Every structure is written in C-alpha cells, then in structure tokens.
Amino acid sequence: MALVGAxxxxxxxxxxxxxxxDRLELAAVADLDLGRAQRLADEHGGRPFASLTDALADVDVDIVVVCTPTGRHGEVAIEALAAGKHVIVEKPAEITVGRTDEMIEAQQKAGTLVTVISQHRFDRATEVTLAAIDRGELGRLTSGIASIDWWRGQSYYDSGDWRGTWELDGGGALMNQGVHTVDLLVAAMGRPVEVFAYTGTLAHERIEVEDVAVGVVRFDSGALGVLHATTAAYPGLSARLQVHGDRGSAVIDNDELAFFHATPAGSEPEDKLMGTTQATSGGSAATASSNPGQLSDAHRLQYLNFLGALDGTQQLRVDLETNRQSIAVITGVYESARTGRPVSLR
Structure with a gap:
C-alpha cells in the first residue's frame, strides 16, 4: 500500500x-513534508516520498490511501486510478459533485475499486437502525434530523493554511465535521431531491467558510429532514441522528443507539400524550444496544469490507456513488445559502 498525506x-x-x-503492508508514505512522511513510515512501515508520483515510480503497490486535504483528493485518486491502483479515500470524496464525477469516470476506466471512508456506517448502532428500516420496522419514514453540535477553537483553523478555505477544505462545519452524519441521514432516509438552507460565520475569524449551517432536505419518498452543523457550540456536544417513522423511531447519539422503538408486527401504534424515554422497546430491542468495542473498530471494519470486496467475499458497502449523494446535499446547502433559494438535487 501507499499512503498519501501524513x-x-x-x-x-x-x-x-x-x-x-497480516493482510496489508505499508510500502510507501507520501507527503510534501518529507520529515512528516519519514515519521509515519518509521512508525508504521514503508519508505518516505515527496509525492505519489515518486512513490509509484519506485515502489510496486496495489492500493493507494488518500489522506490529503479534501480539495486534493480527486487529483491524487485519479493519478492512482490511472496507474491501475485500488483506492481508499478519506471523506468526503471531493469538494464538488463535478470533481466526484471525474473520480467516478476515472474508476470506470481503470476497472478498480474505490471506497470512501464512511466508518460510521459500520458502527453497530447504525447497522441496527438501517437493518430495522430495511425490514420496515419503523414503518413509513416521515422525518430525520442530523445534528452536529461541536466546538473548534480559533487555533484549530489557524493550525493549517488550508483549513477554513473553499479551495482545500471545500466548506466548513457541514462539509468537514458534518459529512458523516449527513451520510447517515441519506443512508437512512433515501435519495435527497431538494434542499434549502442558511449558513453563517459567527464565532471564528480568518476563515472563508461557515461555522454554522442549518437546512431542510426533501427526500424522494416525501419524507423531510433537518440539518444542523456547527463548530461554534461551546464546549462541544455530540453528533446525533434521529430517524422517525409512523411505526417507530431511532436515535443515534455519539455513535451509540440512545433510543429505539418499533411497533411489533400485528400491533397498532399507540397514541401518546408525551414522548417516551424508553431506550429499547419492541422490534429489534434484543439487538439494539451498541457494543463500545465494535464502535471503536469501525475504521478497521471498513478496511476489512474493502479487502473482502477485492477478494470477492463481500459486497463493497461504500463507493463513490454513495458518497456523491452526501456531497450533493452539502454543496446544495451552500448554493441555497448563497442564492436564498431552494436547490434541486435531481
């Protein structure tokens, strides 16, 4: 393997x-800062290089891992694909739908595999929720909420010239911190078709991008979604996903299944004057609790899924097309905030 971005x-x-x-060997680490590449190579193996071009000219690898600033993902991935390599790329795949489409075209020409890191799809809480949706246990989905209430101090944005820039970061709180939760909202609710949003930069200086974004999403099923992402919520809270249907609801908070309720088959939903705080009830209650060990293992599980797809024993669970929908939502938010109008994602 070659890893780009140390x-x-x-x-x-x-x-x-x-x-x-036992299954992977790091043969090359590429970074513009050779000292940083050397330090990572010293710890995890491989030889340091100043670029992927140099690495591919000197080392034979099958897989390239792209961990550069987001606005450079596409060019590095396309170079790797043109060389016939399989690619693992950090989230999001790129900063625009158009650049993501260029990656998809390059992959189709290469005939190799690409996965985008979306490790929270491999969390136990997510797997339980998505499986319940697939089985119809929540009934018709009616609404979803993706909320990322985090704090990043000014020092975070000042730590790198690329942070907080449109060119290399591609956006702010929603594109970088919120992309995983947006991905889970899309995974749960289905194809997004329209978005309307506002954004603001309210708690940070010297950045081009937003530190607060709020929006509404309409899905092709008719269900509605709410987006809220911020890096201006001191002292920082959790990332939270809520999915609601006419037979049940699920809440994932800080990667754990905080609430799950599904009306058992053959029963009718009950009218309630107040909400319930019951953690699990009915439906998949027996399997709904999260295993902290599994939650911390999500990156490794996604790597194993990628390796399984390479040897034909598993289906690839996250590809470029999957991530493209999340990028479309996020860039749609930015366009809507800029124009003051709803944006079609069809």
Whole structure:
C-alpha cells in the first residue's frame, strides 16, 4: 500500500494498516513534508516520498490511501486510478459533485475499486437502525434530523493554511465535521431531491467558510429532514441522528443507539400524550444496544469490507456513488445559502 498525506488522519490510517499487518503492508508514505512522511513510515512501515508520483515510480503497490486535504483528493485518486491502483479515500470524496464525477469516470476506466471512508456506517448502532428500516420496522419514514453540535477553537483553523478555505477544505462545519452524519441521514432516509438552507460565520475569524449551517432536505419518498452543523457550540456536544417513522423511531447519539422503538408486527401504534424515554422497546430491542468495542473498530471494519470486496467475499458497502449523494446535499446547502433559494438535487 501507499499512503498519501501524513497528517493526523493519515497517521490514523497508518494505525489501522498496522492492525491489519497480516493482510496489508505499508510500502510507501507520501507527503510534501518529507520529515512528516519519514515519521509515519518509521512508525508504521514503508519508505518516505515527496509525492505519489515518486512513490509509484519506485515502489510496486496495489492500493493507494488518500489522506490529503479534501480539495486534493480527486487529483491524487485519479493519478492512482490511472496507474491501475485500488483506492481508499478519506471523506468526503471531493469538494464538488463535478470533481466526484471525474473520480467516478476515472474508476470506470481503470476497472478498480474505490471506497470512501464512511466508518460510521459500520458502527453497530447504525447497522441496527438501517437493518430495522430495511425490514420496515419503523414503518413509513416521515422525518430525520442530523445534528452536529461541536466546538473548534480559533487555533484549530489557524493550525493549517488550508483549513477554513473553499479551495482545500471545500466548506466548513457541514462539509468537514458534518459529512458523516449527513451520510447517515441519506443512508437512512433515501435519495435527497431538494434542499434549502442558511449558513453563517459567527464565532471564528480568518476563515472563508461557515461555522454554522442549518437546512431542510426533501427526500424522494416525501419524507423531510433537518440539518444542523456547527463548530461554534461551546464546549462541544455530540453528533446525533434521529430517524422517525409512523411505526417507530431511532436515535443515534455519539455513535451509540440512545433510543429505539418499533411497533411489533400485528400491533397498532399507540397514541401518546408525551414522548417516551424508553431506550429499547419492541422490534429489534434484543439487538439494539451498541457494543463500545465494535464502535471503536469501525475504521478497521471498513478496511476489512474493502479487502473482502477485492477478494470477492463481500459486497463493497461504500463507493463513490454513495458518497456523491452526501456531497450533493452539502454543496446544495451552500448554493441555497448563497442564492436564498431552494436547490434541486435531481
């Protein structure tokens, strides 16, 4: 494997690769900062290079992992695909739908596999919720809420020239911190068709992008969704997904299944004057609790799914097309906030 981008996220991928040393070997680490590449290589293996081009000219690899700033994902991934490599790319795949489409076209020409890191799809809480939806246990889905109430101090944005820029970050709280929860909302609710939104930069200086975004999404089923993402919520709360249907609801909070209720088959939903705080009831109650060990293992599970897809034993669960829908929602939010009008995603 070759890993491109030896920053914080690249280092995390290095750790995952080391955990899978029986199946993977890191042969090259590429970063514009050769010292940083050397440090990651010293810890997790491989040789340091200044670019993917240099690495591919000197080392034979099958898989390239892309952990550069978001606005550089496409060019690195396309170079790897043109060389016939399989690709693992950090979220989001790119900063626009158009650039994502270029990656899809390059993949189709190469005939290789690409997965986009969406590790929260592999959390136990997510798997339980999506399985219940697939079985119809929540009934007709009516609404969903994706909320990311985080705090990032000014030092976070000042830590790199690319942070908080449209060119390389592609957006702010929604594109970077909120993309995983948007991905889960789309996974649960289905195809998004329209979005309307507002954004603002209210608690940070010297950034081009938003630190607050709110929006509403309409899905092709008729269901509605609410988006809220911020890095201006001191001291920082959790990421939260709520999915509601006419027979049940699920709430995932901080990667754990905080609430689950599904009306058992053959029963009718009861009228309630107040909400319930019951953690699990009916439906998949027996399997609804989250295993903290599994939750912390989500990156490794996605890597294993990718390897399973390569050897034909599993179906790839997250591809470029999957991530494209989330990018369409997020860029639609930005367009709507800029124009003051709803944006069609069809």
């Amino acid at each position: 920053g914080v996220i690249g280092t995390h991928h290095g750790q995952v690769i080391s955990q899978l040393a």
